[in-house]
Amino acid sequence: MTRNDELALDVEGLRMRYGSTDVLHDVTLQVRRGEVVCLLGPNGAGKTTTIEILEGFRMRSAGRVSVLGVDPASGDEAWRARVGVVLQSWRDHARWRIRELLQHQGSYYAPYSDSEVQRPWDADELIAAVGLTEHAHKKLRMLSGGQRRRVDVAIGMVGKPELIFLDEPTAGLDPEARREFHSLVAEVSGQGHTTIVLTTHDLAEAEKLATRIMILDGGRIVADGTAAELRDSIAGEDQVSWTLDGERHTESTTDATKFIFDLFKEHGDAVADLDIKKASLEDTYLTIVSRAEERAQTDTIGGAA
Numbered sequence: 001m002t003r004n005d006e007l008a009l010d011v012e013g014l015r016m017r018y019g020s021t022d023v024l025h026d027v028t029l030q031v032r033r034g035e036v037v038c039l040l041g042p043n044g045a046g047k048t049t050t051i052e053i054l055e056g057f058r059m060r061s062a063g064r065v066s067v068l069g070v071d072p073a074s075g076d077e078a079w080r081a082r083v084g085v086v087l088q089s090w091r092d093h094a095r096w097r098i099r100e101l102l103q104h105q106g107s108y109y110a111p112y113s114d115s116e117v118q119r120p121w122d123a124d125e126l127i128a129a130v131g132l133t134e135h136a137h138k139k140l141r142m143l144s145g146g147q148r149r150r151v152d153v154a155i156g157m158v159g160k161p162e163l164i165f166l167d168e169p170t171a172g173l174d175p176e177a178r179r180e181f182h183s184l185v186a187e188v189s190g191q192g193h194t195t196i197v198l199t200t201h202d203l204a205e206a207e208k209l210a211t212r213i214m215i216l217d218g219g220r221i222v223a224d225g226t227a228a229e230l231r232d233s234i235a236g237e238d239q240v241s242w243t244l245d246g247e248r249h250t251e252s253t254t255d256a257t258k259f260i261f262d263l264f265k266e267h268g269d270a271v272a273d274l275d276i277k278k279a280s281l282e283d284t285y286l287t288i289v290s291r292a293e294e295r296a297q298t299d300t301i302g303g304a305a
């Protein structure tokens with residue numbers, strides 16, 4: 001069991017109800033300090049509601065929630081100074097210059113800084129950290145999409161938060177800007193001092209950035225683990241294809257290594273054009289969500305009976 005002081009997030013039995021509709025059903029999760037966790041799920045799964053409760057922007061119906069040791073429902077300004085939020089879009093004045101904006105934002109955190117570690121970033125240091133030194137004097141309206149997203153992250157980081165929430169961080173970015181943003185997140189998480197929780201619909205992004213993935217569906221956590229652990233939990237996803245006597249064959253197997261060994265043991269050099277397709281995170285995700293929805297439907301029918 002993880003000690004409380006090692007946890008950035010500790011959630012038990014979280015429920016959210018709108019009228020007679022339950023959006024979240026007994027969500028329980030823990031995130032250790034320094035982890036990069038991705039919350040995946042189809043539209044309507046409850047991701048946004050969960051994140052907003054953790055951020056303190058929405059009140060829950062029931063359950064226990066601890067974020068950096070504080071219930072976000074009663075978090076004060078000092079607690080909020082420890083949490084960074086990077087939204088999908090941030091409304092601002094396009095005429096702000098990067099350095100001026102970050103200096104202004106940093107001034108809000110100064111009253112809550114009681115140590116060198118907690119002191120807000122110096123604007124120029126933060127600009128360098130997000131790779132925008134050459135653009136520090138530019139107005140926001142002059143930036144590219146990738147540069148603008150780096151400013152968003154800088155705004156979320158300006159108070160040197162212990163925890164950062166990233167909501168669909170690369171939505172709308174072109175491939176180059178997305179790659180730049182991934183590098184930035186890797187740099188921040190690589191320092192080991194900051195916990196990152198992100199939501200995304202990009203499964204490749206989740207696999208690249210996250211040390212752990214949680215899948216939310218129907219208001220419940222239906223899977224939790226690394227990408228490799230989630231793939232291993234789904235049987236029959238690896239596909240082995242080969243040609244034998246001019247005929248093409250394809251077989252699904254949970255143990256590709258043993259299957260291929262047995263194949264060559266039986267047919268030897270007659271096996272040609274061998275190809276192995278490992279289960280992708282997308283395959284795993286779709287299978288987990290499909291199974292969860294089938295269980296939910298069965299439970300509903302059983303309850304109605």
